[in-house]
């Protein structure tokens with residue numbers, strides 16, 4: 001096939017209920033590709049990286065040379081890895097896969113080797129202020145057809161807590177959105193002792209209430225020390241979790257050795273990591289069971305596929321990160337990869353607010369607790385500029401946690 005020179009590279013920023021940064025690459029022949037460049041709470045850093053530093057380099061280059069472009073952007077930056085760089089490279093990479101799919105007249109998963117399964121198992125979120133509230137939330141998810149559900153609950157006597165939707169009104173708990181459109185960072189309180197003593201009783205209740213079949217997950221969200229994480233994993237073993245996520249900050253991968261020595265509860269980690277080099281010790285030592293990376297923050301389809309294939313050598317499976325800050329473009333890219341790799345585990349699915357659907361038209365579909373990316377050529381996502389113009393960027397920050405005595409803590 002002849003070359004497809006890149007004519008334009010546009011950075012599109014819109015906020016249909018939350019901020020999204022989208023990259024649109026257009027070839028001289030008018031073929032367009034979309035990439036997700038959304039880095040929650042630090043969106044404009046990636047927008048500038050792409051607009052000011054990457055776009056001028058891409059004009060006139062061949063959109064079909066995906067691997068070469070990836071290596072060029074990675075190596076020519078000199079400053080390697082990190083969330084801003086790897087999100088920017090991801091946006092370009094995903095846009096080029098979208099273009100290649102459209103040129104070939106095939107969905108991206110076909111270019112990646114074709115479907116290795118019929119559809120990708122997804123998990124949803126359920127949360128509540130108490131067991132009654134959480135029970136309603138789980139029943140709503142089961143009624144929608146989900147077979148895997150992440151449970152988060154407020155800890156008695158403690159404000160905040162991770163992953164709890166605020167308010168029962170208007171289905172509020174089903175639209176949990178951690179990034180707050182507030183002028184400043186919102187602060188939540190945290191007490192590890194209360195959490196560790198309360199949580200096992202919640203999963204004991206959930207198994208009694210919903211039976212052995214439903215797959216249950218939980219996210220500790222980086223808040224525990226290794227020995228606290230070990231205790232939590234051990235105390236949850238009777239309740240057969242699909243996984244326990246982010247039990248301790250991953251700054252020291254070797255900390256997971258201590259957790260592993262004490263528990264057989266499967267561990268999932270990695271949403272703040274960006275590269276195969278970050279994941280290497282976790283995978284090679286089999287310190288985790290699931291790679292929690294996203295296409296959007298890990299260098300795109302090209303690099304996340306590399307991470308998953310490396311993980312496959314060690315019987316570690318995928319568990320792609322899929323919160324609402326992964327845009328519908330990023331979600332579509334994840335689903336194409338989920339369908340094509342061998343060592344697929346599960347895909348997080350946190351449905352976007354309806355307003356996002358006015359800007360992004362998607363062709364992925366949900367049925368019986370699983371998703372399929374659809375068979376439109378490329379990623380199968382279209383961007384509506386007119387709709388996007390109605391939703392200007394609004395600064396938003398992720399929260400931070402403080403211990404009861406005011407000490408800053410991991411959120």
Ligand SMILES: [Mg+2]
Pocket residue numbers: 219221245246271
């Ligand atoms: Mg998480």
